[in-house]
Amino acid sequence: MLSQCGLGWGGLALADLLANSAPEARAESGSSPIDPMSPRQPHFPGRARHLIHIFLNGGCSHLDTFDPKPALQRHAGQNLPVENLKTERKTGAAFPSPFQFQRHGESGLEISELFAHTARCADDLLVVRSMHANVPNHEPSLMLWNCGDQTQVRPSMGSWVTYGLGTENQNLPGFIVMCPGGYPIKDAENWQSAFLPGAYQGTYLDTKHREVDKLIANVRNPQLSLSQQRRQLDLVQALNREHAQRRQQEAPLEARIHSLELAYRMQIAATDAFDVQQEPQHIQEMYGPGTQAQQILMARRLVERGVRYVQVWHGAGQPWDNHDDIEVNHRRLAKECDQAIGALLTDLKQRGLLDETIVMIGGEFGRTPTVELPQPGANAGKINGRDHNHWGFTTVLAGGGLKRGHVHGATDEFGFAAVENKVHVHDLQATLLHLLGFDHTRLTYRFAGRDFRLTDVHGSVIHDLIA
Numbered sequence: 001m002l003s004q005c006g007l008g009w010g011g012l013a014l015a016d017l018l019a020n021s022a023p024e025a026r027a028e029s030g031s032s033p034i035d036p037m038s039p040r041q042p043h044f045p046g047r048a049r050h051l052i053h054i055f056l057n058g059g060c061s062h063l064d065t066f067d068p069k070p071a072l073q074r075h076a077g078q079n080l081p082v083e084n085l086k087t088e089r090k091t092g093a094a095f096p097s098p099f100q101f102q103r104h105g106e107s108g109l110e111i112s113e114l115f116a117h118t119a120r121c122a123d124d125l126l127v128v129r130s131m132h133a134n135v136p137n138h139e140p141s142l143m144l145w146n147c148g149d150q151t152q153v154r155p156s157m158g159s160w161v162t163y164g165l166g167t168e169n170q171n172l173p174g175f176i177v178m179c180p181g182g183y184p185i186k187d188a189e190n191w192q193s194a195f196l197p198g199a200y201q202g203t204y205l206d207t208k209h210r211e212v213d214k215l216i217a218n219v220r221n222p223q224l225s226l227s228q229q230r231r232q233l234d235l236v237q238a239l240n241r242e243h244a245q246r247r248q249q250e251a252p253l254e255a256r257i258h259s260l261e262l263a264y265r266m267q268i269a270a271t272d273a274f275d276v277q278q279e280p281q282h283i284q285e286m287y288g289p290g291t292q293a294q295q296i297l298m299a300r301r302l303v304e305r306g307v308r309y310v311q312v313w314h315g316a317g318q319p320w321d322n323h324d325d326i327e328v329n330h331r332r333l334a335k336e337c338d339q340a341i342g343a344l345l346t347d348l349k350q351r352g353l354l355d356e357t358i359v360m361i362g363g364e365f366g367r368t369p370t371v372e373l374p375q376p377g378a379n380a381g382k383i384n385g386r387d388h389n390h391w392g393f394t395t396v397l398a399g400g401g402l403k404r405g406h407v408h409g410a411t412d413e414f415g416f417a418a419v420e421n422k423v424h425v426h427d428l429q430a431t432l433l434h435l436l437g438f439d440h441t442r443l444t445y446r447f448a449g450r451d452f453r454l455t456d457v458h459g460s461v462i463h464d465l466i467a
Helices: 006-020 024-029 070-074 113-119 138-147 157-165 187-191 226-245 251-273 281-287 291-304 326-350 425-435
Strands: 050-055 091-094 101-104 109-112 125-132 175-178 203-205 309-313 357-362 366-372 386-389 393-398 406-408 418-420 445-447 450-452
Touching: 050 291, 050 326, 101 113, 109 113, 113 326, 125 418, 125 425, 138 157, 138 187, 157 175, 157 309, 157 425, 175 187, 175 291, 226 251, 251 291, 281 291, 281 326, 291 309, 291 326, 326 357, 357 425, 366 393
Parallel strands: 050 309, 050 357, 125 406, 175 203, 175 309
Antiparallel strands: 091 366, 101 109, 125 393, 357 393, 366 386, 445 450
C-alpha cells in the first residue's frame, strides 16, 4: 500500500526505516540480501578470523586436567574443612586426582598426564582457571555456552559470527558442526540460527563416516550431471527470486535460495575439504588414528579454506559426564583426542594460521573436588566419580590474539569455586567477539521489537586475556 500511494514516497520512507534498523554488521557490509554469506567487515580490525571450538561435552574435570589441587591429596577421604557447594547431586569426601601433573614449557604451565601431547604446546596456551556458569545441569549450561541464554531460543555463537563476518569460501558453509555418532544433548539447538536468517544455521556432519557421500547426506545427485543440475537450478532460482521479490525478500526464502546454490557448489568443494586422505602421510600420523583425529584434522582443513566457525564435539550425548570411575573414563576419552589437539595447535602454528585462528577447548562446566555419593535409582552403586560443577572450572584457549603460556584466574584451594579474576561464560563470549572485531553490545539483530545480542544484557571484555 505504501509503495502505491503518494507516488511511492511512503515506500521509500519505509525502506529507509528498515535499512536504519538493520544490524550494523549487515549495514556496513553493503551485501546483497540474496547472498547472506558474502564476506563483511567487522566493527574494527580483528585479531582473529576463524574459531575452532573443541567441545569436551559432558563436563571435563578441570581438577584432573589443567587445575592441580594438592590440598585434595592432604584431605583425601575426609570431609573438606568448608561446606560442600550445592551441585546437581550430593557429594562427600575430598577426592584427589588419580593423575600426575607436571610443569611444561618455558611458561611452566601445570598440565595433567592426560593431555601430554597438548602440553607440548604449553607456551601457546591460555589456561582460564576461573570460569563459572549459572547452574549444574547439562541442558541449560550447553545453551548458555552456545547461545548465550540457558532457557530461551537464541542464535548460537557460530550463527552470530557468520552473521557478522560472512565467510571467505562461498563453496562451503560458514559454520560447520562435527559430532560423531549422532547429536549431543539439546541436539541441533546447540547450533541453531533461531531468529537470524536460516543461512547462518550450523551445518551438521556425522564424522563417524569417512566417505563424503555418507558424511554429507545427499551431497551428490545420482541422476543428473553437474551441467544438467546447473540448468535445472538456474530455472528454479529464477522462479525463487521472482517469488521472493513479491514477498519483500523474506528471510526464509533468502535462506532457501542460498542453500540451493551452496549445495550445488559443495559437490566439488566438500569432496576436497573433507578428504583427509589427501594430507601427507606424516600429517596423518601426527594427528593419529581414530574419529577424533579425523574430525580435528578436518577442522584445520576447513579454516584453511576460509570457514569461519568450526565446532568439534567429542561424541553423541555427553561422553565426558563421568559420574563413575573417572580414572578409567577420563583416561580413555583423553587418549582419543589429546594427540590430535596437540597436532592441531602445532599444525596451525607451522602454517601461520594460529595467529588468526582461536582454538577453544573445554566442556560446559567442570566437576566437583568431592566424590559423588551413590543415590537410589540410576546413580546407585557408582564409585570414584565427580558431580557437575558450575561454580569453577577451566577453559583452555590458544591463538587469535590471546596471551600465550599464561594462566588467568584461580579456583579456591580445593577447586570448587572460581575466586580470583572470575570469568563468566558471557565475559568469554564478549572477549572472543572482540578478538574477531566486534563490540558485543553492537552486534545485534532486531526481533520482536528488541535488539538481541549473543551476550543478552551481560558480559564484559576481559582485556587481561588479550596479548
